[in-house]
Amino acid sequence: MKIALVTGAGSGIGRAAALALSAAGYQLALVGRRAERLEETAAAASGETLVLPADVSDADQTQAVFEAARERFGRLDVLFNNAGTGAPPVPLEDLSLEAWKRVVDVNLTGAFLCTQSAFRLMKAQDPRGGRIINNGSISAHAPRPRSVAYTATKHAITGLTRSTSLDGRAYDIACGQIDIGNAATEMTARMSAGVPQADGTLAAEPVMDVKAVADAVVFMAGLPLDANVQFMTVMATKMPFVGRG
Numbered sequence: 001m002k003i004a005l006v007t008g009a010g011s012g013i014g015r016a017a018a019l020a021l022s023a024a025g026y027q028l029a030l031v032g033r034r035a036e037r038l039e040e041t042a043a044a045a046s047g048e049t050l051v052l053p054a055d056v057s058d059a060d061q062t063q064a065v066f067e068a069a070r071e072r073f074g075r076l077d078v079l080f081n082n083a084g085t086g087a088p089p090v091p092l093e094d095l096s097l098e099a100w101k102r103v104v105d106v107n108l109t110g111a112f113l114c115t116q117s118a119f120r121l122m123k124a125q126d127p128r129g130g131r132i133i134n135n136g137s138i139s140a141h142a143p144r145p146r147s148v149a150y151t152a153t154k155h156a157i158t159g160l161t162r163s164t165s166l167d168g169r170a171y172d173i174a175c176g177q178i179d180i181g182n183a184a185t186e187m188t189a190r191m192s193a194g195v196p197q198a199d200g201t202l203a204a205e206p207v208m209d210v211k212a213v214a215d216a217v218v219f220m221a222g223l224p225l226d227a228n229v230q231f232m233t234v235m236a237t238k239m240p241f242v243g244r245g
Contacts (some may be wrong), residue, residue: 003073004221005029007114008083010037011212012185013135017080018097021221022047024215029069031056032083034110056083056110066117075125078221079118081111082135089146089196100149108160110189115164120196122173129172129225132215134161138233145196158197165230174228176220181235185208197240
């Protein structure tokens with residue numbers, strides 16, 4: 001039996017990926033800020049789950065989450081670093097330092113803290129090794145208007161992915177990144193009403209079923225550790241990404 005830990009597992013992509021991993025036979029550690037949403041995910045899962053409410057940007061809480069997962073399951077095979085947040089879509093010069101720091105704390109520092117804890121666990125377990133999958137977003141490639149904090153952190157996730165992949169080689173720890181564009185979730189519901197474009201217009205954007213993302217995560221997770229999807233982009237086919245700007 002394999003064990004997966006999913007952050008941001010209470011909704012959206014995190015929930016969809018967690019349920020797909022559960023259907024594929026993984027036991028789950030579900031992490032997120034809202035216990036009631038995690039419990040809903042756990043109730044929909046088909047296998048064993050462990051609900052772990054936590055703020056991934058808090059080092060002590062993150063360490064406790066991974067220790068609890070180790071105590072319950074004995075090991076960790078997959079970490080899906082999915083938890084993320086955004087800032088208000090205001091002009092760059094008006095973004096508050098508080099809003100900037102919150103996005104950096106969750107999207108980047110949180111992913112680093114989870115990676116660090118997973119690294120320690122995966123190095124020490126027997127058999128050694130595991131896989132880390134980072135949710136990068138297509139904002140790791142091209143920004144939307146008024147998204148400086150989110151875009152900066154997602155570009156940084158690419159650096160985290162590459163460094164983790166390199167540093168993990170010696171310990172059989174593989175790391176890859178999935179860059180997602182317009183998966184249909186609560187977060188993207190507004191896209192049908194119009195999304196700001198680079199030319200200043202507002203336009204509705206196509207979305208795709210979040211199942212496509214969940215299936216891709218399961219595929220990445222299921223590879224043997226001598227194979228790795230380093231980067232994968234999964235996006236709504238007709239969204240205005242290629243040629244953006």
